[in-house]
Amino acid sequence: MIDRKIAPPFQTVSELTFPALQTTTLNNGQYLHRVNVGSQPAIKLELIFEAGSKYQEKNSVAALTSKTLLGGTTKLNSFQLAEQFSQYGGFTEITQNAEQLSFVLYGLTHHLENFLPLICEVLTDCTFPESEFETQKQIAGQRLQVSMEKTSFLANQALKRELFGKNHPLGIFSSLDDIQAVKRADIINFYNKYIKEQPFTIFFSGQFENAHIELINKSLGSLKVNESSPEIPLDYPETTAKKLLIEKEGSLQSTIRIGRPMFTRKHSDYFPFVVTNAILGGYFGSRLMKNIREDKGFTYGISSSMIPMKTLGYFLIGTDVKGEFTQQTLDEITKEIEILRNELVSEDELTIVKNYIIGSVSGSINNAFDIADKYKMLIREELTKSYYENFIANINDVTAEDVKAMAIKYLNPADLTEIVVGGN
Numbered sequence: 001m002i003d004r005k006i007a008p009p010f011q012t013v014s015e016l017t018f019p020a021l022q023t024t025t026l027n028n029g030q031y032l033h034r035v036n037v038g039s040q041p042a043i044k045l046e047l048i049f050e051a052g053s054k055y056q057e058k059n060s061v062a063a064l065t066s067k068t069l070l071g072g073t074t075k076l077n078s079f080q081l082a083e084q085f086s087q088y089g090g091f092t093e094i095t096q097n098a099e100q101l102s103f104v105l106y107g108l109t110h111h112l113e114n115f116l117p118l119i120c121e122v123l124t125d126c127t128f129p130e131s132e133f134e135t136q137k138q139i140a141g142q143r144l145q146v147s148m149e150k151t152s153f154l155a156n157q158a159l160k161r162e163l164f165g166k167n168h169p170l171g172i173f174s175s176l177d178d179i180q181a182v183k184r185a186d187i188i189n190f191y192n193k194y195i196k197e198q199p200f201t202i203f204f205s206g207q208f209e210n211a212h213i214e215l216i217n218k219s220l221g222s223l224k225v226n227e228s229s230p231e232i233p234l235d236y237p238e239t240t241a242k243k244l245l246i247e248k249e250g251s252l253q254s255t256i257r258i259g260r261p262m263f264t265r266k267h268s269d270y271f272p273f274v275v276t277n278a279i280l281g282g283y284f285g286s287r288l289m290k291n292i293r294e295d296k297g298f299t300y301g302i303s304s305s306m307i308p309m310k311t312l313g314y315f316l317i318g319t320d321v322k323g324e325f326t327q328q329t330l331d332e333i334t335k336e337i338e339i340l341r342n343e344l345v346s347e348d349e350l351t352i353v354k355n356y357i358i359g360s361v362s363g364s365i366n367n368a369f370d371i372a373d374k375y376k377m378l379i380r381e382e383l384t385k386s387y388y389e390n391f392i393a394n395i396n397d398v399t400a401e402d403v404k405a406m407a408i409k410y411l412n413p414a415d416l417t418e419i420v421v422g423g424n
Helices: 062-068 077-086 109-125 131-146 151-164 176-181 184-194 210-222 270-282 289-293 325-341 346-364 370-379 393-395 400-410
Strands: 022-025 029-038 042-049 091-096 100-107 200-206 243-247 253-262 302-308 313-322 418-422
Touching: 022 151, 029 243, 029 370, 042 109, 042 210, 042 370, 062 091, 062 131, 062 184, 100 109, 109 210, 131 176, 131 184, 151 253, 151 313, 151 418, 176 270, 200 210, 200 370, 243 346, 253 325, 270 289, 270 302, 270 313, 270 325, 270 346, 270 393, 270 400, 270 418, 289 302, 289 313, 289 325, 313 325, 325 400, 325 418, 346 393, 346 400
Parallel strands: 029 200, 243 418
Antiparallel strands: 022 029, 042 100, 042 200, 091 100, 253 313, 253 418, 302 313
């Protein structure tokens, strides 16, 4: 019988190890990064283009392009295209952010030769039928109208707008008028300029053979690719901290967002701040959770996050509370920040947090797809594999004095932008 009063034994993780990334240059000069791991004949094929929203000339163009990318080709309409992928057990995902567009295929390894011609057709012969385009515009407009009723959506927009500025790619958001102003010619132009015959990077992961690499080279490696255009960096903005209340009539709750611009994973303070953030609000046992959820009962959840990107990053605290608890919640957040700035964290708490961070990262490397995602981050952010090789040592090297120094340096309440949407 198991005595459930006794905690099971555990051991700390001493190193992060996973298979090396193999890289091939296709006939057209594009890179194919691959992770060949797994016991099941399944694959993930991801193509990444420099086609994020920062390249668009009109709001909503990039998003509508990605939403209509599977709208049809000269040979296949949207239904036929979807049917072709699904009949071989495959499905696609197209995601986009400010920096890039990602075309992902999940499927069975032995059907790769059936998927590749379809992918090539989409990348070279997408026709963006007027009916599909208008449907996507309608859907985008309806989704935006629904989202505009949510305090969390409004707060996220307001925070980024204040952190990065209304003209920065991370601070620009579409309105209903923006969506309606997009013409079919706009998305065709974006497609031709940033996707069709444009450079891309491939991440291929799962269980496969050398013959599958040859298939990719024969198809995707034969696509015409023009010289790459200069990349548009996401520069650090010059903004000042603000406190902003956006009242929403009829709202019974308030959404709180607090943040500031930060740095990338390359910064010397990155690892000390990762630990600092975890202590404050980075996991379920954090100080913000214990205080505001467990002790005060103001919210179901509150968290803080460090969000690094290729050329910049930002820090974020977020929660939703009843309107009547808004100011008390803000006061408690400030109190927890001031404690971090004025008192040393105990060695016991520091050890628990370090183990959580290390365990969380090691637990996120479960399969070939996860491993490929880790390498994708390294390549995208121009880091080396030493980032993971030294990860545990860098986390364990953080001291209580480092945590206090990070809080003093980066968590001065006067430097934090505070957004409240709802009531106060």
